[in-house]
Amino acid sequence: MESIKLNAQNLSKFEAKVAIPTYDRSLVKAGIVHVGIGGFHRAHEALYTDQLLHKSGNENWGICGVALLEFDQKIYNTLKDQDGLYTLIVKELDGSLTKRVIGSIVEYLFAPENPSAVIEKMASLNTKIITLTITEGGYNYNEATKQFDFSNPLVQQDLEHPTKPKTIFGYLTQALKLRKERGQKGVALQSCDNVQGNGHMLQNMLLSFVKKAEPSLLEWIQKEVSFPNSMVDRITPATSPADILNLKKESGIDDAWPVVCEPFKQWVIEDHFANGRPAWEEVGAQFTEDVVPYEKMKLSLLNAGHSVLGILGALRGYATIDEAASDSNIADFLKLYMDKEVTPTLGDLEGVDLESYKKSLLERFGNVYIKDQIDRICSETSAKLPIFILPTINAQLKGNGKIKFAAFVIAAWAIYSLGLDENGNPLVIKDALADVLHQKAIAAKKEPKEFLSIESVFGDLKKSEVFVDAYRKSYHDILKNGVERCVLDLNNEILNKI
Ligand code: CS2
Numbered sequence: 001m002e003s004i005k006l007n008a009q010n011l012s013k014f015e016a017k018v019a020i021p022t023y024d025r026s027l028v029k030a031g032i033v034h035v036g037i038g039g040f041h042r043a044h045e046a047l048y049t050d051q052l053l054h055k056s057g058n059e060n061w062g063i064c065g066v067a068l069l070e071f072d073q074k075i076y077n078t079l080k081d082q083d084g085l086y087t088l089i090v091k092e093l094d095g096s097l098t099k100r101v102i103g104s105i106v107e108y109l110f111a112p113e114n115p116s117a118v119i120e121k122m123a124s125l126n127t128k129i130i131t132l133t134i135t136e137g138g139y140n141y142n143e144a145t146k147q148f149d150f151s152n153p154l155v156q157q158d159l160e161h162p163t164k165p166k167t168i169f170g171y172l173t174q175a176l177k178l179r180k181e182r183g184q185k186g187v188a189l190q191s192c193d194n195v196q197g198n199g200h201m202l203q204n205m206l207l208s209f210v211k212k213a214e215p216s217l218l219e220w221i222q223k224e225v226s227f228p229n230s231m232v233d234r235i236t237p238a239t240s241p242a243d244i245l246n247l248k249k250e251s252g253i254d255d256a257w258p259v260v261c262e263p264f265k266q267w268v269i270e271d272h273f274a275n276g277r278p279a280w281e282e283v284g285a286q287f288t289e290d291v292v293p294y295e296k297m298k299l300s301l302l303n304a305g306h307s308v309l310g311i312l313g314a315l316r317g318y319a320t321i322d323e324a325a326s327d328s329n330i331a332d333f334l335k336l337y338m339d340k341e342v343t344p345t346l347g348d349l350e351g352v353d354l355e356s357y358k359k360s361l362l363e364r365f366g367n368v369y370i371k372d373q374i375d376r377i378c379s380e381t382s383a384k385l386p387i388f389i390l391p392t393i394n395a396q397l398k399g400n401g402k403i404k405f406a407a408f409v410i411a412a413w414a415i416y417s418l419g420l421d422e423n424g425n426p427l428v429i430k431d432a433l434a435d436v437l438h439q440k441a442i443a444a445k446k447e448p449k450e451f452l453s454i455e456s457v458f459g460d461l462k463k464s465e466v467f468v469d470a471y472r473k474s475y476h477d478i479l480k481n482g483v484e485r486c487v488l489d490l491n492n493e494i495l496n497k498i
Contacts, residue, residue, distance in 0.1 A: 003254040006101065008083035014101060017251045018087065021103030023053045025084075028062035028106045029126050031278070035168060036133035037065035037075055042102065043236040043261035045131060045192060047088055050104040051283040060126075061278035064107035066118055068134070068168060076110040078257045084108055087247060087258040091369040098263075099251060111171070115164050122175030123182070128275040130175075131190045132202070134168055137383035137432055139195060139205050143390070144455035148208035159213055169209040176210075176225065177217055186224025188273040192232045194303050195387055197292055199229035199270065226274040231295040233266040233302065235364060237372040262370050264360075268294050293349055296391075300342050302361055304388040308334050309365060310377030311412050315483045317421045321372040325365040329487045335362065336494050337405035345395040379430040381413060382437060382457050390459070397464050407470035408478075408490060414451035415478055417441035422482055433457070448475040 004010050014020055032049070034041055049063055065084070067076035079086070084105040090098040111118045122130055132138075142149040149155070158170030165171045172189065179186065189206070191198035210217050236259065243260050247253050267285040271277075281287055288294075306321065312333070313324025324330050338358050346354065393406045417437040419427050431437060436454060443450035448471065452462040461467055477486045 001249060001252045003248040003252045006082050006085050006087065006253055006255040008085065011085065011101065011103075014251070014253055017099075018253070019100040021050065021053070021101065023057065023059070023103070025062075025103050025106055027059045028053060028104075029060050030064035030107045030121075031061045031126055031276075032063045032129045032131055033066060033122050033127050034063050034105075034131045034133070035066045035068050035171075036135070036138075037067055037072070037079065037105070037108070038133060039236045039239065039259045039261075040232075040234070041065075041131075041133045041192070042086060042105075042259045043088060044232055044234050044265060044267065046102055046104050047100075047265075048267060048280050048283050048285055049278065050100075050102045052278055052280060053104055055282055056279065058278070060128075062106040063104050064109065064121055064127075065105045066109050066111055066121070068111045068171075070112050073110060073112075075257060076108060079105060079108045082255065085255075087251075087253055087255045089243065089247065089258055089260045090263050091260060091367075092263050093367065093369075095369045097246075097250075099247070099253075101253075115171070118171055119163075119165075119174045119178065122171065122187075123178035123184070125184060127187060129188045129190055129273065129277060130172070131192055132168065133192050135380065135383065136193060136195055136387055137380055138168065138193065139201050140167070140169070141201065141205060142456050143386045143459050148205050150212070155209070158209075162213060169206055170213070172206055173210055173213050173217065176221060177214055180217060180220045180224075186220075186226070186274040188226045188228060188275060188277065190228050190230060190269070192230055194232070194299055194384075196295055196299055196391065197229055198295070199227035199272075203227040224274060226272040228270040228272040229291045229295065230270065231266070231268040231291050231298050233298055234264065235262040235367075235370060235372055236260070237370055238376050240371075260370075262364060262367060264364060266298075293347065294352070297346055297349055297352065297354075297357070299388055300345065300392050301338055301358060302364075303384065304342065304392065305334055305338065305361055305365060306372075306377045307381065307384055307388050308337060308409050310374050311381070311409055311416055312483055312487065313374050314378055314427055315412055315416055315422050315478075317423045317425060319374055321374060321377060322366055322368045322370065324374065325362065326368075327484075329484060329491060331362065331366075332491045333405065333408075333487045334365075336491060337409075340402050340494060341396055341405050342392050344399070344401050345392050375428060375430070378416070378427075380432065382431050382433040382454070385410070385413070386457055386459075390461070393461065393467065397467060402494075403467055404470050404474075404490065404494070407467055408474040408486070410452075411448070411471050411474035411478055412483065414441055414444045414448065414475060417451070418445075444475070448472045
């Protein structure tokens with residue numbers, strides 16, 4: 001089939017093939033500025049917002065997408081070239097594809113090219129909400145000190161050259177300063193990242209920065225700015241060249257960067273918006289007073305589950321999450337980890353059927369059509385585990401609970417960080433701490449505990465004898481007998497005790 005380039009001019013040509021925006025995009029104003037226009041945002045918030053534009057006809061709530069880092073130039077160029085349009089491809093459970101062209105991103109800015117345009121946009125009267133997907137590491141939080149990390153060179157640069165910021169903290173500070181000076185209303189700053197208490201985290205980190213950079217702004221922020229916590233969920237693998245080609249072949253859409261995702265989606269948001277909000281509840285989002293327990297459940301079961309499958313699967317030489325999830329020993333291991341180590345830390349979750357939640361996760365992980373990349377899951381593990389697994393370990397240690405499965409995963413990560421899988425094939429380690437991880441992984445061959453000395457990841461975990469003993473044992477076992485055998489032994493050991 002001949003394909004046609006996706007852009008505003010050609011949009012109506014796709015109508016017969018896929019759903020397209022039926023609202024008049026030229027009337028839509030960007031009430032939301034979103035920083036971080038990667039796949040996840042485009043499969044999640046931008047979709048909810050697109051659905052709402054369809055449904056409500058309220059044109060005040062479109063999105064201006066901001067690409068913050070040099071690295072984001074490609075997505076910025078793509079969106080610019082396609083007038084903000086892209087195709088969202090949902091890979092359904094039966095393998096069929098549901099495609100929809102999303103139109104909610106009506107403006108786009110590339111921060112490194114024009115920092116003042118981004119600051120002005122964030123400060124503009126029309127902007128009522130600034131949402132963020134800046135990744136777990138983007139909050140600049142140091143696990144060892146439990147503080148904002150002022151030693152980050154980019155932060156130092158933002159303190160020295162405030163009007164040409166590089167970090168989100170520099171941008172937000174400048175924009176809030178303008179809002180205050182102009183006597184404007186405040187704004188809601190809404191994190192959509194996988195961080196426990198993501199709104200609180202954003203608030204704490206931003207206030208730490210502002211205290212140094214612009215202390216006179218503190219009081220105004222405390223009064224005028226809100227930081228709703230939110231729990232976000234939708235598995236969104238990296239788009240593959242085959243996805244792009246299939247879209248061209250099957251639907252005739254020439255889209256340089258479509259987004260692929262699973263059918264499931266969830267968004268639970270605290271209803272604390274300083275300057276109004278879209279009625280996202282009309283298209284399936286849930287508003288609540290306290291989202292923290294739900295975030296905790298999702299991070300320590302879904303995201304941690306991903307990391308467990310990712311790390312163990314990578315060592316076994318698997319490439320995708322469904323391969324790891326269909327390895328019955330690894331699947332049993334994950335199930336036992338969830339039941340024996342995570343569940344006791346979750347407390348009472350009103351209205352949630354935890355057993356069916358866990359079951360649904362195993363099904364989602366096993367979806368063979370998604371082909372979520374183990375490389376994606378294992379990227380930036382050093383920023384993920386402190387959020388996904390460490391809180392479980394710390395809570396279990398505090399209550400004398402079980403930690404063997406978690407210790408096993410950390411030991412497997414230490415071995416993973418040597419850079420080879422069990423078949424001797426190289427592992428691509430994409431992590432801001434890659435060098436440190438590798439050095440410590442080498443040192444761990446002599447003394448496994450060395451790996452735990454990365455305090456920015458593990459805090460003072462190395463001080464727990466109980467943990468170190470279990471970790472050390474797993475470390476030696478994995479090197480000697482391999483993941484498969486050790487996982488089976490550990491599963492049996494726990495099952496036989498029941
Ligand atoms: C994944 C998440 O990055 C990761 O390690 O666990 O991207 C996960 O797919 C999403 O949070 C799902 O909602």
